[in-house]
Each structure stands twice: as structure tokens, then as C-alpha cells.
Amino acid sequence: MRIPALYVRPEPTISFEFFPPKTDEAEHSLFDETVPVLKTLGPSFISVTYGAGGGTRDRTLRMVNRIRTEFGIESMAHLTCVGSTRAMLASVLDEAHSLGIENILALRGDPPKGQTEFKPVEGGFSFGVDLVRFVKNRNSFAVGAACYPEGHVECADKMLDWDRSAAKVEAGAEFLITQLFYNADDFLAFEDYLKNKRGIKVPIVPGVLPFLSTEQIKRFTRLCGARLSDELNHKLEAFAGDDEAVRKLGVEVCTGICRRLLDHGVPGIHLYCLNRHASCMEILNNLGLAKNV
Numbered sequence: 001m002r003i004p005a006l007y008v009r010p011e012p013t014i015s016f017e018f019f020p021p022k023t024d025e026a027e028h029s030l031f032d033e034t035v036p037v038l039k040t041l042g043p044s045f046i047s048v049t050y051g052a053g054g055g056t057r058d059r060t061l062r063m064v065n066r067i068r069t070e071f072g073i074e075s076m077a078h079l080t081c082v083g084s085t086r087a088m089l090a091s092v093l094d095e096a097h098s099l100g101i102e103n104i105l106a107l108r109g110d111p112p113k114g115q116t117e118f119k120p121v122e123g124g125f126s127f128g129v130d131l132v133r134f135v136k137n138r139n140s141f142a143v144g145a146a147c148y149p150e151g152h153v154e155c156a157d158k159m160l161d162w163d164r165s166a167a168k169v170e171a172g173a174e175f176l177i178t179q180l181f182y183n184a185d186d187f188l189a190f191e192d193y194l195k196n197k198r199g200i201k202v203p204i205v206p207g208v209l210p211f212l213s214t215e216q217i218k219r220f221t222r223l224c225g226a227r228l229s230d231e232l233n234h235k236l237e238a239f240a241g242d243d244e245a246v247r248k249l250g251v252e253v254c255t256g257i258c259r260r261l262l263d264h265g266v267p268g269i270h271l272y273c274l275n276r277h278a279s280c281m282e283i284l285n286n287l288g289l290a291k292n293v
Contacts, residue, residue, distance in 0.1 A: 001074045002142040003103045004174040006044045006268075007203040013044040013268030014289055017207075018275055020048060020059040027059070030275055035071055037277040041284050042291030044268070045074040047105055057092055065099045076144070077101055080109025081131050085123035089134065097139040105144045105177065106131040110223075118154075129164065129171045136172030145173035147204070149181050149190035153225030162190060166198040175202050177270050180209040181226050182253065184260045191266075206261050209272040210279035211250040214240040251279050255286040262287065 006013045016038055021027045038046070048063045050056060060077055067075040077096055079089065096104065108128035111118045120126045125134065128145060135143050147165040151158035165176060176194075181187060187206050194200040211217035214236045221228055228236070232253065239245040258269050273280045284290040 001045075001102070003045055003074065003076060003144065004142055004203070006074070007175060007205070012262055012266070012289065013205075014041070014284065015045045015047065015205075015268065015270045016043050016273045016280060017047045017049065017270060018063065018273065020051065020056040020063055021275065026275075027063070031066065031070075034273075034275055034277050035067065035073075038273070038280065039071055039073060040290075041281060043073060045076055045103070047076040047078060047270075050078040050080050050107075050109075061092075061096055061099060061101070064096075064101055068100070074103070075101070076103035076105055078105045078107060079131065079135065080107045081120060081125040081128070082109035082112060082118070083121055083124075085121060086125070086134065087123070089125075089131070090138065093135060093138050093141070097141075102142055103144070104135050104141045105146070106135045106173070107146050127164075129168050132168050132173050133171040143173055144175045144177060145169075146179060147176040147190070147194075148179045148225075149186040150179075150226055152179075153223070159193070162193050163198070165190075166194055166200055169200050169202050173202065175205060177205045178207045179224055179226065180207055180220065180272060182221075182228055182232060182257065184257050186227075187261060188264065203267040205268050205270050206257070206266055207270045207272060208254050208258060208283075209274070210254045210283060211246060212274065212276070212279070213243045213246050217246075217250070247279060251282045251286070254279075255283050258283060258287055 021030055046067050048060050050060050064075040064077045067073050079092060106128060125131050132143055132145050135141055145168040148161055151161040155161040191204050194204060235249055236246060239249060271280050
């Protein structure tokens with residue numbers, strides 16, 4: 001199933017995102033415990049991230065294939081420019097095609113650990129839009145791309161970054177999934193600009209991350225440039241020593257964001273589940289969207 005077709009259905013398209021575990025034991029736990037629980041929620045698809053320089057290439061493609069074949073859930077592989085030549089990227093895409101994988105999320109990717117800025121390898125790509133164009137012209141994949149309601153952390157001009165999101169669509173991206181954010185107004189302003197100023201018609205899907213600890217969400221938002229309101233920061237600090245209280249706060253905050261955006265008419269919600277199931281289950285239950293629970 002090609003993911004763009006999922007977003008034309010009348011009901012919201014709910015999807016989850018995993019990262020490849022670092023060990024076989026953690027991967028077994030993910031497939032024995034987390035995936036079966038999340039399947040009961042009726043997701044339309046699951047995406048799997050891709051390590052810097054293709055460091056998780058084999059695990060990413062194996063996970064995507066297992067989710068599709070063993071659990072009957074459509075799945076999408078991420079692909080990044082980091083540390084990869086065109087030939088390396090072509091090899092990954094050919095392998096994905098041979099496995100029957102139809103959907104790719106094409107990303108520039110973050111600089112490798114220890115580096116402060118992104119530098120393409122010789123023979124690689126500098127920008128996500130270049131990878132979108134490359135994937136679009138190989139093996140007939142359905143291609144998605146990332147976007148940033150608050151602007152990319154490396155771009156000082158938010159409107160310029162929004163224009164870069166439009167350029168990805170013009171290059172062939174068939175849907176956009178956002179970076180995490182915690183103010184629905186930021187998403188709505190971004191969506192309005194793309195739709196009404198740039199004429200973008202592809203699905204623009206909010207990516208939502210239910211946080212697990214104060215330290216974790218502060219680190220994530222610092223890395224990607226997402227804002228936390230003063231009120232939310234105050235609550236996070238008040239609960240800093242109680243991860244379960246912070247997790248429940250994350251469920252409350254993300255439920256509110258999702259409810260507002262679903263009422264607005266977004267085509268779906270993409271939940272960054274961090275390979276856990278509890279918060280996603282509670283959010284979808286709160287929204288009345290857990291299909292089989």
C-alpha cells in the first residue's frame with residue numbers, strides 16, 4: 001500500500017515511528033511486546049528511522065520488512081544523505097525495492113555525533129530536496145519528506161525554510177511529516193502558508209512526540225529548535241524528579257494538540273513513540289481513535 005493513498009480516506013490516518021534498536025535483544029523485545037500492542041490500535045503504517053551513514057541500514061530494512069510481512073502493517077523506511085554517496089543510496093533503494101518496500105521518507109539527516117554542521121561526502125547530496133528528487137526517479141517509490149513548522153534549527157529565516165518544504169513537494173514529495181512541536185498555532189501557521197501562499201496540495205501531517213522525562217524533552221527540543229512554552233517548562237521542572245508524572249503530562253499535552261488539529265481537519269497524526277506503547281495507547285484512547293481497544 002502506497003502511503004499517499006492512506007491519506008485520502010475519510011478517517012484520520014494514524015501512524016507510529018520506531019528507531020532501530022541497537023541490540024538483537026532490544027529488537028526482539030520490540031517485536032515481541034511493543035509491535036503487537038501497537039497493532040491493536042489499528043495504525044495505518046509504521047515508519048523506521050535510518051542511522052547516520054547507513055549505520056542501521058540492514059536493521060532498518062529488516063524491521064520494515066518484518067512489520068509488513070509478519071504483522072500486516074504497512075511500513076516505510078527512512079533514508080538520509082548522511083555519510084552516503086549516490087551509489088550507496090542507490091544500493092539501499094534497490095534492496096528496499098527487492099523486498100517489496102514501496103514507501104521512503106527522504107531526509108537530509110542530522111550531522112553525525114560529534115559534528116556541529118552537516119557536510120556531505122564526496123558524491124553525496126547536500127540537501128533533502130536533492131534526495132527527494134533522486135528517490136522519486138528510482139524504482140517508483142512513494143516519497144515523503146520532513147518539514148519544520150518552527151523552521152529548521154539551522155535556518156535563521158523561518159519563511160525561507162517553509163519555502164524549502166514547498167520545494168521538496170515540487171521535487172516529488174507526495175506527503176510531508178513535521179518535526180515535533182508543542183504549539184498547535186505553529187503548525188497551523190505553517191500549514192496555512194504552504195496551502196494558501198504556495199499552493200501545496202499534498203497531505204501535511206503533524207508529527208507528535210509524547211515526552212518521557214524532563215531531561216529527555218529538553219534535550220530533544222534543544223537539538224531541533226522546538227519551543228516549550230513558559231507554562232509547560234514550569235510544569236516539566238516541577239515534575240523533573242518523577243518520570244511517570246512527566247509521561248502523563250506528555251499524554252495530556254499531546255492529546256490536546258492532536259484533538260485541536262484533528263478538529264481542524266489534518267489528514268492524520270504521526271506519533272513518535274520512541275519504541276514504547278503506553279503513551280501512544282493513552283493518547284489514542286483519549287481521542288477515541290484506538291480502533292481495537
